[in-house]
Amino acid sequence: MIRAVDIKKSFDDVEVLKGISTVFEKGKTNLIIGRSGAGKTVFLKLLVSLMSPTDGDIWYDDVNITTLNKRELIDLRKDIGMLFQGSALFDSMTVEENIRFPLDMFTKKTKKEKQDRVDEMIEVVNLEGSNNKYPGEISGGMQKRVGIARSIVLNPKYLFCDEPNSGLDPKTSLVIDELIQKITRENKITTIINTHDMNSVMEIGEKINLLHQGRLAWVGNKDEVLESDNELLQNFIFASPFLQRLRKRAMNNK
Template sequence: MITIKNVCKSFDGRMVLKDISATFEKGKTNLIIGQSGSGKTVLLKSIVGLHDIDDGEIFYDETRFDTLSFTEKKQIRQKIGMLFQGSALFDSATVEENVMFPLDMFTEMTYEEKLERVNFCLKRVNIVNSNHLYPAEISGGMKKRVAIARAIALNPEFLFCDEPNSGLDPKTAVVIDQLIKEITEEYNITTIVNTHDMNSVMGIGDKVIFIHQGQKWWEGTKDDILDSDNKELNDFVFSTELTKKIKGLK
């Protein structure tokens, strides 16, 4: 579980995050949504520690993260998996080498042990017989799955996904969404997904937090969205008329 309390962040005197508090639950897909510029990406990066917050508290389980030293934060980060927007695979490394990278960095496993873990993770994301291919030789959907395999290589307790469906066709996007949800539940991971894809929200949104102008404007489940009378949320999710039609069918 990750808990944030009264988090504030500003850049050059401009307040980007304003007093945000939330709890991200273990074993669930926790989604952060909002318009471009709303602060959702800054929030995600602040939780991971890529941005130092100005005020507030960030807890990973019972450990307060924001006040830790660099070395202490590194110990927490070894429990974190990251799925970046563009997959962020190393172009000059094979699929196998990409997934093995965190194992090389953070473990003292033998090569045989690392290879066994790599193959396990690749099989879990339904990639076989592709170990020696390079990113340029595989599809966008396969790149995302390789990135997920790399993200879970260290068996993380926390998983962060930044726009995981960016650049994917709708059918492949659904596959990636379901894979993230399955892995979250299977390994009881605290997963936080930053997205603007409403198909993802309505498909896997166990918990949804809507950020508006740097503030937490609404939170609930995917099912709660259709019953919400929050104007800003409805404006973001639906057109006004579509909202009325969908709610009228319930």
């Protein structure tokens, strides 16, 4: 479980986050959604300690990460996996080498043990046959899957995903979403996804946090989205007239 308590973040005179408190639950896909400029990426970077908050605390279970020194943070990060928006794969390494990198760097496993783990990960993300391809030789969706495999290869307790569906078609997005949800449930990981993909919200949003202008505007799950009368939420989720008509129809049919 990760708990954010009254998180504030300012850049010079601009206050980007204005006191956010929320809980990200273990074994669930927790979503952070919001319009561009709402502060989602900054919030995610604070949660993974790539930035420090101006004020407030972030608790990983019973550890307040805002008080940790660099060495303690490095130790904690071994429990964190992260999927980046652009996958952030190492261009000079093959699919297999990318996935094996954390194992090479942080474990003392034998060559065979590492290879077995890599093969297992490749199977989990359905990338059999792509072991020796370079990131530039595979599609965006496959790159995301390699990114997922690399981020979970060390069995992290916390998984962060920054816009996992950006640049992907709806079908591939669904595959990625299902994969993340499956991994989260099977491994009892605390997963936090930063997204503005509405399909993801409605498919895997077990806990949804809507940010608006640096504040938490709504918290709920995918089932509560339709019925909520929160105007900010409705304007965000059902932004187009087409979606608004669909929602109206769905509500009338209830």
